[in-house]
Amino acid sequence: MKSSSLIPLTIFVACAGALVWVLTGSQSLMSSQATDAQSEQPAPDAPSEKQPDDSPPLTKPIGTAPAGMVWIPGGTFKMGTDFLVKPGKPNPDHIKLDEYPEHEVTVDGFWMDETEVTNAQFAQFVKETNYVTFAEKTPKREDFIGIVPDISLIPEENLVPGALIFNEDFDRKNFRNDYQGWEYQAWKYQKNADWRHPTGPGSSIENIMDHPVVNVTYDDCVAYCKWAGKRLPTEAEWEYASRGGVDGEKYNWGNELNPDGKYMCNYWQGDFPLDRQNKDGFLNTSPVKSFPPNRFGLYDMAGNVWEWVNDYYRQDYYYHSPKRNPKGPDDWLDPAEPEIEKRVTRGGSFMCNTNNCTGYRNAARMRSDVSSACFHTGFRCVIDASMAKKTKK
Secondary structure: OOOOOOOEOOOOOOOOOOOOEEEEOOEEEEOOOOOOOHHHOOOOOOOOOOOOOOOOOOOOOOOOOOOOEEEEOOEEEEEOOOOOOOOOOOOOOOOOHHHOOOEEEEEOOEEEEOOOOEHHHHHHHHHHHOOOOHHHOOOOHHHHEOOEOOHHHOOHHHOOOEEEEEOOOOOOOOOOOOOOOHHHHHEEEEEOOOOOOOOOOOOOOOOOOOOEOOOOOHHHHHHHHHHHOOEOOOHHHHHHHHHOOOOOOOEOOEOOOOHHHOOOOEOOEOOOOOOOEOOOOOOOOOOOOOOOOOOOOOOOOOEOOEEEEEEEOEOOHHHOOOOEOOOOOOOOEOOOOOOOOEEEEEOOOOOOOOOOOOOOOOOOOEEEEOOOOEOOEEOOOEEEHHHHOOOOO
8 A cells, every 4th residue: 555655665464573674765674684693593403303293292391490481391283273264264363374274293292481581681691692683673775775766766865673562653543454464554663672771762671671672683692502501492392382282172262262261362442453451461571471371381382472493484385394392384475575584483472463364373373584673572582492401591
């Protein structure tokens, strides 16, 4: 959709933690790459797929329980969704093509953070390493090569660090939801928003140190994991852990969103984005452990913030996924934005809602630009058997 002040050059689905826009007059730009050494570091290896498919999965804990982590015993489960809604038929759960087909997967046991990484934990990492996140760095014109037709047209004053946040002042009078990407109307690129300032310079994490860290990109998460002696989970590990050992349930607590009227996770109540209610007690992020854990003892596997996983995103990956410890495809492909590197995020966030984005479902997937920082996206870490003896933190 074009307007007098904004023309998206790249189209993406809202609720993705994947947009970093740099406004250039009548254009909106998204950074698709990072250029420093930190961003070029590869992610730690996920579990090997070489083990025979018929061997029993690892179920017994390896080593002593690391602080703040929960053992997830290995097993076999059904990953994804077993049906697609026919075109023109009601789709209240907003099931997408990339969730299909349902397929059997076996994963070996691993340790997983019981909560999303908090501001306090990330602050300790930054204190010890002097790490600078992507959202804190001034972007360069070169970052937009291949995305913007002529990078020389980007005004210098618009090359500023920042992140994507909800736009409280979006144009409600002219709001429309009858075209693809309508969600963009309620978002904006906030200059100088970063992990210390979740919604911009006027915000702070001083009193929310027990909330999940946000405005972190994929590479920021990888850097933290390496410091902690951990790694990001694979998408299969993440969904297996979320389901808590039970197949076929819509949410990690059952099939009702609010059983007996009880809110089980932090999500948007009301019609997004026009009606923002606060029935669960939180408009933005909530302290970790504010809602009940799942059957494995994990908190916020639904809602609060989207969580980065290690897998590249491909819409058709479930048709080709190996059964044992799948690590995701070898490269990415988002048909809507094939030139932008995408990885998967999981779990939904406080911005997910019943009328558009039901990311808090077990099977729901989201694709995210690896160098986009967003105020509703964070992460948690895992340790597998091969890493257990090496972990110190």
